[in-house]
Amino acid sequence: RRAVFAALKSEPPVTKDGHRLAVMVNAGLRDDVAALDLTGADGIGLFRTEFQFLVSATLPQRERQQRLYRDVLDVAGDRPVTFRTVDIGGDKALPYLNGDGADEENPAMGWRALRLALERDGLMKAQARALIDAAGGRALNIMFPMVSEPWEFDEARALFEAQRDWIASRNRMLPSQIRYGAMLEVPALAEQLDLLLPKLDFLSIGTNDLTQFLFAADRANPKLAERYDWLSPSILRFIRRIVDPARDAGVDLAVCGEMGGRPLEALALIGLGIDRLSITPAAVGPIKAMIRSIDRSAVMAEMETLLARPPRDLRGALAHWAGEHGV
Ligand code: PEP
Ligand code: MG
Numbered sequence: 001r002r003a004v005f006a007a008l009k010s011e012p013p014v015t016k017d018g019h020r021l022a023v024m025v026n027a028g029l030r031d032d033v034a035a036l037d038l039t040g041a042d043g044i045g046l047f048r049t050e051f052q053f054l055v056s057a058t059l060p061q062r063e064r065q066q067r068l069y070r071d072v073l074d075v076a077g078d079r080p081v082t083f084r085t086v087d088i089g090g091d092k093a094l095p096y097l098n099g100d101g102a103d104e105e106n107p108a109m110g111w112r113a114l115r116l117a118l119e120r121d122g123l124m125k126a127q128a129r130a131l132i133d134a135a136g137g138r139a140l141n142i143m144f145p146m147v148s149e150p151w152e153f154d155e156a157r158a159l160f161e162a163q164r165d166w167i168a169s170r171n172r173m174l175p176s177q178i179r180y181g182a183m184l185e186v187p188a189l190a191e192q193l194d195l196l197l198p199k200l201d202f203l204s205i206g207t208n209d210l211t212q213f214l215f216a217a218d219r220a221n222p223k224l225a226e227r228y229d230w231l232s233p234s235i236l237r238f239i240r241r242i243v244d245p246a247r248d249a250g251v252d253l254a255v256c257g258e259m260g261g262r263p264l265e266a267l268a269l270i271g272l273g274i275d276r277l278s279i280t281p282a283a284v285g286p287i288k289a290m291i292r293s294i295d296r297s298a299v300m301a302e303m304e305t306l307l308a309r310p311p312r313d314l315r316g317a318l319a320h321w322a323g324e325h326g327v
Helices: 002-010 030-039 050-054 062-076 113-119 121-134 150-169 187-199 207-214 233-248 263-271 281-292 296-308 314-324
Strands: 022-027 044-048 081-084 139-144 177-184 202-205 252-255 276-279
Touching (some): 022 030, 022 281, 030 062, 030 281, 044 276, 062 081, 113 121, 113 150, 121 139, 139 150, 139 202, 233 296, 263 314
Parallel strands (some): 022 044, 022 276, 081 139, 139 177, 177 202
16 A cells, blocks of 8 residues: 555645645644655645754754755745644743743633734744745745633734834845735634634644533543544534535635544545645545545535434444445
8 A cells, every 4th residue: 555655645635536635744843844745745734843842952043043944935835834833831831931821721712822922022033033034036935822711813914014114124135925824713703703714824734722612522541542533523523513604704624633534434524525635744645545535525414424423423424325336
């Protein structure tokens, strides 16, 4: 099978009925970027910038950040890269950030990601400058993590625009284009899609955090691993509600959580109308193979049926359907 997946490297993820989907990779360190060529992925849908901070004993200076971002863009070439601003705090506490938040009782839903970044804005200002400078003359995609309210997106974007203006005032080269997007991983945000979507260029569903918040089940606690299923009606119906509004608003919608890297889960997502997946590099071959074996409209019809009157074992029912349809 390895050989089969390797052979798929230069084959596009097109369904049998001719839909060109996008399969991108998640990355976080310089070496991860090699996965683009190894897998033939369409780009980096999620670059977790906090990895550079987490592996360093001291706060990475702006020049060092800039070098990393430039290297990533160099390797990616024409393929798009989406940089997520730092998702630190909570359980990813940085010792050099005064240890704030390290002793929170519920760090996953604590002072982390954008919440921390908007208050300690020196960190995100430096990151914004590093990203904008690194992308001079090229397209830049910026994604904000853990957005809970539309105004948080506005503030984060304004911070970036101010840094862009500063760089312009120095006559340094600007990116050819800057696109801004949000992660949807806090369920509350979905209730304000009508207010949020007009502001966005793209939206990416982070199913790792979204699932733990939707099911109130710690994603890192093995005792809970059997308590919820990515193929449950709750999460699938939740995601389905986002698809049409995003398309109507002209906002690119992707899924970037681990869910998208599992063939049956990815099949379900495609059946909900998700056309863009960003996944762990090792999953690119299997997911491409699955995509090339399906008829998208048949999968969509099946998901519609399954979600209208969900069977108790939706996973089993979808697996059975997949087996019968040569997936
Ligand atoms: C997610 O929450 O689904 C996600 C992609 O981000 P992370 O796993 O880095 O929290
Ligand atoms: Mg997350």
